Every structure is written in C-alpha cells, then in structure tokens.
Amino acid sequence: MKQTLRSGKFDFRTNTAFEEVVTQCSTVNRNGQSGTWITKDMIKAYKRLHDAGMAESAETWMDGKLVGGLYGVRVGKVFCGESMFNLYANASKFSFIHFVQLLVSQGITLIDCQVYTAHFESLGARMIPRSAYIEYLPH
16 A cells, blocks of 8 residues: 555545545445445435534545545544445545544544454454443543
C-alpha cells in the first residue's frame, strides 16, 4: 500500500459523493451472501443521516471518477464503518487509510469495523470487550 499511497494515481475526498458511495456499496457481490442489506430505503435513511451531519463518506477518485470508498456514522468519538466498495484495486484501502488519518486528527478514538475479518486485522483492527466498547460511546 505504501507504493499505492505515493503513486499519485488516486485522489482522496470526503463527503463529495455520499449517496453514490452508499449506492456503490449496495452493488458489491459478497462471498456467502445472496443480496444486500443496503436497500433503497436504507440509502434514503443514510442520506438523511448525512444531511444531518452524522454520516460521512470517504472517497477515492481516479481521473475524475469515483473508484472506491466507504461510509459510516459518527457517534461522539466513535466512527462506525458501514460498508466499503472498490472498482479499482486498492481503491477502498486508499480511502480507509486516508480517512483513518483524518478521523484521528479530529479526535476519533475508536473505529468500529463491525465485522472482524483477517483483512481488517491486517489494517490494524483488534477485538475489544463489549464493556470497553461501551466506554467509548457518549453517555
């Protein structure tokens, strides 16, 4: 990823194409799943959260086209990632790495990736007890 980050082929942006990011995430084929939970009603609900300043997107652009990204919801100092997509190799990882740096600079202390996978572990994720998680949430 260091080479990809330095290559200059991608541009990182936030919140410039929120609805498109969510829509792209809804089209991703996932192993072991026959469909998506990101329905049209869910897209509308996340758009309302975005309009209210609670949901955000991180985007990877290449040659003026959206090629990867992720979206999620901010709750206090916690960012809950909802879904990711990529149309080009490493595009979602590019967004994720830049977004983590941005979130940390803004005081986010926990990123909830919701589903623990080897992929997220390779990016630094670790499991924490529920009691510790609750301590991160606003009281």
